[in-house]
Amino acid sequence: MNTNTKSDDGDSRARGMVLAAGRGLALAVGSLPLSVLGFCLSLVSMALIPIGVGVLTTPYVVRGVRAYAGRRRALAEQWGGVRIPSAYRPWPRTSNPWTRTYALLRDPATWRDLRWLQVDMTAGFVTALLPAVLVLYPLEGFALAAGLWRPIVSVDASGYWYAFVPVDDQTSAFGAAALAAVLLVVAHRYTVSALQAHFRLTRAVLSPGQTELAERVKVLTETRRDAVDTSAAELRRIERDLHDGAQARLVAMGMDLGTVEMLVDKDPEQAKRLLAQTRRSSAEALAELRDLVRGIHPPVLAERGLGDAVRALALRLPVATEVEVDLPGRADAPVESAAYFAVSEILTNAVKHSGADRIWVDLHHTEGRLRISVTDNGRGGAAAAAGSGLAGVERRLGTFDGVLAVSSPAGGPTMATMEIPCALS
The missing domain is CATH 1.10.287 (Helix Hairpins)
Known part of the structure; x- marks a missing residue:
């Protein structure tokens, strides 16, 4: 029984070593170009702010960088067991591009993400590649012992070095294999830890400060x-x-x-x-x-979920309303309830005050967030001012760390977009 247990532990450690090497290689190969691209786009977009072009592009670039950083946080927790908190300020609700861009630039998390991109394309790349090197480099030593040294030496008369072992004949090739065996033992012990070191480095850069x-x-x-x-x-x-x-x-x-x-x-x-x-x-x-x-709490919400509850709500409205739902699962009951009543409040405001004859509702889940947009073709001019129904929606969503953004120029159309961080079952 003890022998079987030790064998299972060894197999499990070997699988973990290979898995960590593969994940590290995937991170190194995939993250380097994305980090370089994100950093360069951020610099170019911010440099173009004085002439007005960057005002339009910076929010999209920042959103993309945040999504990329959020994906890395998810991988750190899933692959390395390292949880990295985020502390982004709520997305600016204004429709003025200048105000929105400067609000994003005043968010310390924006600059922290940029620092992380620099680290990720340098030290992060090295630490992500290290697990793969620990596993693959010993294979080269075994290949030399199997006879690979002959074609190499025939091409390079000065000899070939495997680490600190010069390989120019079969005996030295066996010496390289012995060193490879030692390195493989080291890899067996430290490959998983090396991958976790990469994620701990990421956490050190991406984690918010005490302030x-x-x-x-x-x-x-x-x-x-x-x-x-x-x-x-x-x-x-x-x-x-x-x-x-x-x-x-x-x-x-x-x-x-x-x-x-x-x-x-x-x-x-x-x-x-x-x-x-x-x-x-x-x-x-x-x-x-x-x-x-x-x-x-509407019975249809408890029984059939948010999508069908909003559809039932739309059927009772005196205005033609189209509802598009793309939810592969259900959120927690409190989140569904908050989202339902937020949509209900916005639809009620649209019917009472907008003068619209058509409303569109879209519900979908992406990047760990429930996103709901309500658009009407009314007269516009809606604002989330204190005392308005939209201010109540903001408070309701804020309980779940959600945000509300309203775009309602004079003459319409009006679009209210809600985001609530949540997972779907």
């Missing part, structure tokens, strides 16, 4: 406080609706039934009329309770 983390905690604290206030207000609304609506109807129904009980023998016709009135009141109370429950 940024403190700022992030402050933002999250404010959004959580807003969420608590919103929840308390929602509970008060539910209590008020129950007290003024269904509860009042049920009390009236109880009184009517008491009257019917007294009149059923004395005045049957009056009792029948009261029973009919009570039946109508019960139907109205039931409808009010259903509306109240739907306002708390």
Whole structure:
């Protein structure tokens, strides 16, 4: 049993060594051109800001660099078990390109990403390539012992060096193989650690500083406080609706039934009329309770997910609404609920205030984010100002680290885009 266990551990370590070498080689080959491209594009785009061209291109370049850095964070956690936090400020909600670009340049995370690109194309490339070198270089020593030294020496009369071993005959080739065996033992022990060293280097450069983390905690604290206030207000609304609506109807129904009980023998016709009135009141109370429950958490949302819930919501609107859904799974229930009511609020605003005769809703999940856009062909002029419905949507999304961006020039169209970081099951 012990022998089998040791054999399994050895096989597992060997597989881990080969896997780490392959992943390191893939990182080195794939990351070098992407890091160089991202860094060069960033420099060129920012250099063009004074003449106006960079104002238009920089947000796209920054978004691409952030997506690339986010992918590296995911690989670090998946391949190396190294978690790298991110602390990007919310994406600028303004539609003014100058304001948006300067807001991105004021974000410390933008410059941290640029520093990481420089490190990734130099020291990062070396540390990513090291696991593959540890595994592949010993193979060269074994190949020399197998006779590969002959064609090499015949071409290069000065001899061939394998590390510090000069190879010019079969005996020295066997010496190279012995050194390769030692190197293979080292690779067996340190290849996985070498790959983790690459990800630890990435974490050292990409991780936010204490000031940024403190700022992030402050933002999250404010959004959580807003969420608590919103929840308390929602509970008060539910209590008020129950007290003024269904509860009042049920009390009236109880009184009517008491009257019917007294009149059923004395005045049957009056009792029948009261029973009919009570039946109508019960139907109205039931409808009010259903509306109240739907306002708390729509049954279709719990049963069929966000996509179908938004489709059902669109069917009840008086404006023609197209819904496009591309969600390969479901988010957590609180995220789905927040997204649903955010979409509901935006659609309600569009119907009431935009004057639009057509609305488009698009839901999809990409790069670890749920992205929802609501577009209408109305008059425009919407703004997420304090006290508006859009400000409430911002607070709702902020609870889940989500953001809202609104583009609504005078004359329309209006596009509201929401992003919530989440994973789909």
